Amino acid sequence: MRILLTNDDGIHADGLEALERIAAKLTDDVWVCAPEYEQSGASRALTLAEPIRVRQLSERRFATTGTPTDCVMLGVNDLIVGAKPDLVLSGVNRGANLAEDVTMSGTVAGAIEGMALGIPSMALSQMGFYEEGTSFEASETFAPGIIKRLIELGWPRDVVLNLNFPNGDVSRISEVEVTRQGFRDVHIRHNEKRTDLRGREYYWVGFQAMRSNPPEGTDLRALYEGRISVTPLHIDLTHQPTVHDLKGRLGGTPPRL
Numbered sequence: 590m591r592i593l594l595t596n597d598d599g600i601h602a603d604g605l606e607a608l609e610r611i612a613a614k615l616t617d618d619v620w621v622c623a624p625e626y627e628q629s630g631a632s633r634a635l636t637l638a639e640p641i642r643v644r645q646l647s648e649r650r651f652a653t654t655g656t657p658t659d660c661v662m663l664g665v666n667d668l669i670v671g672a673k674p675d676l677v678l679s680g681v682n683r684g685a686n687l688a689e690d691v692t693m694s695g696t697v698a699g700a701i702e703g704m705a706l707g708i709p710s711m712a713l714s715q716m717g718f719y720e721e722g723t724s725f726e727a728s729e730t731f732a733p734g735i736i737k738r739l740i741e742l743g744w745p746r747d748v749v750l751n752l753n754f755p756n757g758d759v760s761r762i763s764e765v766e767v768t769r770q771g772f773r774d775v776h777i778r779h780n781e782k783r784t785d786l787r788g789r790e791y792y793w794v795g796f797q798a799m800r801s802n803p804p805e806g807t808d809l810r811a812l813y814e815g816r817i818s819v820t821p822l823h824i825d826l827t828h829q830p831t832v833h834d835l836k837g838r839l840g841g842t843p844p845r846l
Contacts, residue, residue: 590616593674593703595660597628597682597695600652604681607725608713612678614733620674621650622664624657624695631656631695633702643668657699665706676740677703680713681728685753687714687808688771688801691822700749701824710749711736716812717756727754727762731817735765744821751820755812765817771807 592612596605600623612619625644634656641655643663651668653660657679665673679699686694696712703710713732717723731754739750751770755762780792803809811818 590676591618591669591672591674592616592620592676592678593661593664593669593708594619594621594623595657595664595677595679595699596623597631597657597679597699599624599627600646602627602683604683604715604725604728607681607715607729608678610729611681611713611732611736615737619649620664620669622660622668623652624660625652625654628656628695630693631658631698632693633658633698634695635659635662657695658702661699661702661706665703665708673706674703674708676736677708677710678713678736679703679710680715680752681725681732681754682712682714685714685716685812686712686751687753687812687818688773688803691751691770691820697749697751697822700751701822704747704749707746709740709744709746711739711752712749713752713754715754715756723756727756727759727817730759731762731765735817735819739819745823747825748821748823751808751818751822753808753812753818753820755815755817757815762815762817764815765819766811768808768811768818768820769806770820770822771801771803771809773801773803773809 594608598604605623636655636659641653641659644652679696682696686696691697700710700712715725715728780794782792784790808818808820
């Protein structure tokens with residue numbers, strides 16, 4: 590099995606090293622193509638207004654000035670020698686990718702690009718890193734077995750699997766749950782206004798460490814309660830009930846003012 594790895598935290602991220610160890614338990618045919626610098630929050634951005642530079646670090650390891658989407662596209666189409674990958678793994682992200690955050694996540698976007706290119710793909714994220722003692726131990730302990738089982742089971746070609754691992758003592762993690770994407774009932778993003786040393790104002794975007802009260806069955810609830818979350822995602826954002834509701838009232842001749 591040939592695996593391509595990417596991430597959005599950059600080529601030097603500890604999470605990418607963890608992902609390489611995870612992949613090594615599944616195969617010895619592992620390739621890496623990751624951003625030169627951190628691209629968190631890049632979502633599915635493509636680099637269109639400037640060239641993408643590629644730096645080869647070893648025979649199967651590349652860093653690019655592009656986004657996670659760029660990296661997967663370049664890895665599959667240009668950099669990997671021979672057969673295309675059988676699997677794309679993106680991560681392990683430093684921090685969970687849950688609920689509405691998945692639409693902004695460069696980690697999830699790397700997996701989506703793999704799916705778009707016809708390759709089964711997964712995103713992996715590790716909860717925590719705002720808490721003392723956080724590590725990638727849970728991801729490294731449980732991801733190889735879960736990935737292997739998911740490959741055996743299979744999933745639709747237009748779906749990516751979003752895996753999130755709880756933080757804490759791995760001996761207390763005993764369950765994996767297949768979940769749906771949640772949505773927080775609190776707003777955790779904020780802008781902090783600051784002043785630089787020349788007296789000019791700027792803003793720093795950040796997150797507040799606040800937990801919502803999500804319903805059962807969601808990715809948020811699973812992680813909050815110490816379970817591993819596996820969420821099947823797809824990029825069809827159509828809300829079918831509204832389609833059916835509006836078809837009978839808006840179809841036909843367009844209204845004019």
